[in-house]
Amino acid sequence: MCLHPEMADVLDRVPPFDPLADPAATRTYLRSLLASKPPADDPRIAISHTTIPGPAGALTVRIYRPTDAAPASRPGVLYFHGGAFISGDLDTGDGNCRDICLAAGAVVVSVDYRLAPEHPYPAAFDDCYAALLWTAYHADEFGIDPTRLAVAGRSAGGALAAAVTLAARDRGGPALAFQLLLVPALDDRCELPSVDECIDDRIVDGRVVRGMWQLYLDSTPPDPYAAPARAEDLTGLPPAYLEICQADALRDEALDYARRLIAAGTHTELHLVPGAFHLFEGYAPTTDLARRATTAWTTAIAAALTSGHARAYAR
Numbered sequence: 001m002c003l004h005p006e007m008a009d010v011l012d013r014v015p016p017f018d019p020l021a022d023p024a025a026t027r028t029y030l031r032s033l034l035a036s037k038p039p040a041d042d043p044r045i046a047i048s049h050t051t052i053p054g055p056a057g058a059l060t061v062r063i064y065r066p067t068d069a070a071p072a073s074r075p076g077v078l079y080f081h082g083g084a085f086i087s088g089d090l091d092t093g094d095g096n097c098r099d100i101c102l103a104a105g106a107v108v109v110s111v112d113y114r115l116a117p118e119h120p121y122p123a124a125f126d127d128c129y130a131a132l133l134w135t136a137y138h139a140d141e142f143g144i145d146p147t148r149l150a151v152a153g154r155s156a157g158g159a160l161a162a163a164v165t166l167a168a169r170d171r172g173g174p175a176l177a178f179q180l181l182l183v184p185a186l187d188d189r190c191e192l193p194s195v196d197e198c199i200d201d202r203i204v205d206g207r208v209v210r211g212m213w214q215l216y217l218d219s220t221p222p223d224p225y226a227a228p229a230r231a232e233d234l235t236g237l238p239p240a241y242l243e244i245c246q247a248d249a250l251r252d253e254a255l256d257y258a259r260r261l262i263a264a265g266t267h268t269e270l271h272l273v274p275g276a277f278h279l280f281e282g283y284a285p286t287t288d289l290a291r292r293a294t295t296a297w298t299t300a301i302a303a304a305l306t307s308g309h310a311r312a313y314a315r
Contacts, residue, residue: 047062094110187253
């Protein structure tokens with residue numbers, strides 16, 4: 001892998017780890033790596049939890065609301081955490097949700113969806129789409145402008161955000177104004193070169209990516225709501241921002257998805273982080289590279305959801 005000097009220094013301190021061997025251990029490891037240490041009583045953000053109806057029972061969501069003087073309405077963002085479909089939770093997505101809340105002045109709803117292998121596809125997708133329906137239905141209650149509703153996700157959460165976007169188009173809503181796809185997993189076929197170029201047992205590499213899809217799909221034939229790259233038609237989708245890492249097994253499928261979005265007429269912004277590996281922000285959040293990447297995508301979602309510029313898309 002061709003690593004940025006900051007990333008090479010960080011990776012030298014990372015021990016080998018097999019996230020597929022024991023999903024329970026992986027969940028503990030990911031929490032220790034990515035769970036933020038929230039500022040105590042941050043006066044800028046009010047955080048609450050509630051349960052909502054899910055397709056297989058109650059789902060927990062965490063809601064972030066800015067505490068500054070409330071405008072008539074705010075953007076709303078559904079956030080789906082990462083974790084290879086087998087791990088991650090509300091805490092591992094906390095930092096990104098706070099960043100979105102503050103940068104975009106948005107109400108952020110983070111979804112604690114079901115995980116594989118205990119709950120293979122379509123469990124996570126069904127949970128995330130149900131959360132979108134619930135948020136849209138309760139938009140007035142939370143002061144959300146329904147024309148400024150977006151989805152966002154990192155890694156496996158990026159796959160879920162892209163899938164929910166496709167479903168919202170196919171099912172006639174809820175209308176979405178933006179999709180933020182951060183290092184998304186999009187293609188279960190794993191046929192593009194970067195999958196085999198990225199081989200390193202300290203990070204999410206090609207071997208992990210292939211195994212991740214096996215655990216997520218189990219015996220279910222993949223469709224576009226499982227692996228969005230399988231969608232033949234990408235027209236009629238809302239504007240997109242994709243963060244892609246140069247030294248990432250998922251690089252080429254995200255590049256290809258971005259190219260197809262552009263060809264389909266979707267306004268698409270692409271940010272390739274030079275020399276970075278998958279989830280590098282979690283390993284090295286204080287590096288200049290991580291700070292610049294976060295500034296780029298938070299600026300993009302804030303601009304996209306600015307009142308007067310956002311447009312909801314739905315068939």
